[in-house]
Amino acid sequence: MPRVIPFDSDYIQKVLKRIKKKNDQVKQIVLGNYSSERYRDIVVFNSSNSDDFSTLGRLIGKNTHLTKLSVKEDNLIALDASNRDFYDGLTRNSSINDLFLSNRRLLGEVAEGILRVYKEKNSLTRLVIVGANLRNGSGHTTLVTTLQRCTNLIQISLSSCNINDEILLPIVEAIRGRTSLEKLHLNNNRIRRAGSTALAALLEDTNCNVTHLHLNQNRIDNEGMTAIANSLANNTSLRTLDLHHNSISSKEPFCNVLCNTTSINSIHSSNHTLENLMLYPGNLSNREGPELQSLLKMNKTKNKRQVAIRKVLKYNPNMDMEPYFADWISDDDD
Numbered sequence: 001m002p003r004v005i006p007f008d009s010d011y012i013q014k015v016l017k018r019i020k021k022k023n024d025q026v027k028q029i030v031l032g033n034y035s036s037e038r039y040r041d042i043v044v045f046n047s048s049n050s051d052d053f054s055t056l057g058r059l060i061g062k063n064t065h066l067t068k069l070s071v072k073e074d075n076l077i078a079l080d081a082s083n084r085d086f087y088d089g090l091t092r093n094s095s096i097n098d099l100f101l102s103n104r105r106l107l108g109e110v111a112e113g114i115l116r117v118y119k120e121k122n123s124l125t126r127l128v129i130v131g132a133n134l135r136n137g138s139g140h141t142t143l144v145t146t147l148q149r150c151t152n153l154i155q156i157s158l159s160s161c162n163i164n165d166e167i168l169l170p171i172v173e174a175i176r177g178r179t180s181l182e183k184l185h186l187n188n189n190r191i192r193r194a195g196s197t198a199l200a201a202l203l204e205d206t207n208c209n210v211t212h213l214h215l216n217q218n219r220i221d222n223e224g225m226t227a228i229a230n231s232l233a234n235n236t237s238l239r240t241l242d243l244h245h246n247s248i249s250s251k252e253p254f255c256n257v258l259c260n261t262t263s264i265n266s267i268h269s270s271n272h273t274l275e276n277l278m279l280y281p282g283n284l285s286n287r288e289g290p291e292l293q294s295l296l297k298m299n300k301t302k303n304k305r306q307v308a309i310r311k312v313l314k315y316n317p318n319m320d321m322e323p324y325f326a327d328w329i330s331d332d333d334d
Contacts, residue, residue, distance in 0.1 A: 007045075012052055015043050019059040019066075026065060028098075031079070032072030050078040057089030060096075068098035073108050073132075081109040090117045098126040107132040107139025119146040125180075128157040135162045140170075147174040157185035165194040172198040177207045184210050187242070188217040196224030200231035203238060212240045216278065220246040225279075229253035232271045233260075240276040248279055251292050258295040261315045272307040275300045 007015075018026055028042045045056060060066065069090075079086060090096070099118060101111045111132065118124050127150070134140040147156070156175065163171070168191055175181055191199075199215070202208060220228075225248050232238060254277060260266040277296055294314075301307050313319065 007047060012045070012047050015045050016052070016055055016059060018043050019056065019063055022063050022065055024065045028068040028070065029060070029066055030070040030072070032075035046075065046077065048077045050080075050083055053079045053083055054085035057083070057086030059089070060086075061089035061092035063093065064095045066093065066096050068100065069096050069114070070100040071102070071111060071114065073101065073103040073110050074105060076110060079110055081113045087113055087117055090114065091121065094123075097123050099124055100128045100130075101132065102130040103132040105133060106136045107134060107143065108137075112139055112142045115142050115146040119149045122150055122152060124150045125152055126155045127153060128155075128185075129159070129161060130157075131160045133162045134158070134167050135164065140167055144170045144174050147171060151178065152180055153178065154180055155183040155185075156181065157183070158189070159185055160188040163189035163191060163195075165190075165192050165198075168195040169198050172202050176202055177205060179207050179209050181208075181210055183212040185212075185214040186218070187214045191215065191218040191220060191224075193221060193224040193227075196220050197227045200227040203228065203231040203235050208235065209237045211237055213238060214240075214242040215246070216242045217245040220248065222248060222250050225250075226253045229257050232257050232274060235271065236273050238274055241274060242276075242278040244278045244280055251279055251289060254279075255292050255295065258292070258299065259311050259315065264312055264316065264319075267311050267315060268308045270308075270311065272299055272304045272311075 019029070025041055026043055030042060030044045032046055033044045047053060099114065101107070101114070103111065107115075107129070111129075127147075129143070132139060134143065143158075147153070153175070158171070163186065168186070168189075172195075175184075195218075196215075199213070203210065203213075215228075220243065225243060225246070228241070228243075230253065254274075257271050258274065260270045275296055277292070295311070298307050298310055298314075301310075
């Protein structure tokens, strides 16, 4: 573990000098920590003097190598919403596209100010917020308007943010139809049935390209889980779905959507994309059962025509299709 000490003026000046030099090895700046550990690609900064943050902002505005900004807001001492030099510097910066915000209480004025900057810039590709209570204060509104304007996001992670269904619905609406979005993490919140239904509608959208959806440690019940499972019937993008530590007691909806055995045509048009499904904590392979695990394993084959044929053969063993599709179902393609 790195030593934790208050920064003195000499250390602060060394950090500012590293930013000023525009060293192309320095990619990330962390605000709000007191760690004095020296990293090659990270600078850690905090100060009890607002002028130091003003200087930092001006230097960030001229730096073209920084790509990530991390802010531990509840540890900041001298940075507030009135420091125009800092926020103007962020506005001028052209390289930062990855934003991490954390707070043990709520999304405060510093985080809101930073979100407003990137709402106007529309340069973010990754946004992570951890531990900020979005049910208190104005942070939720600021977040939603930022998500509406940030159309290039590839990953959104809102973990441990006390998000309930009421908070989630406008968030989902703000990101609906985004073809760029690939990863959505909403773990450790308070999402229930209505939120699950909204997420199901998101997955059903033909423009949805989300490949990873993490909903572990919420309050999703069997009906909410079923809505999400059914939304995957025509979804060809989602590969990983994490639902463990919810109020789920059935896996049948996923068995049905991965292989609808009503007819050969329904098997052929089942979901052949979902590869990783976490429903229960602990030993997942045992608890999810052999049938579901078998279907998920089949879906890991890249050639989805092969997946469809294998499922047809699995549930229609007397049907002699193999001579026609022998070249498609070679084990070499697994």
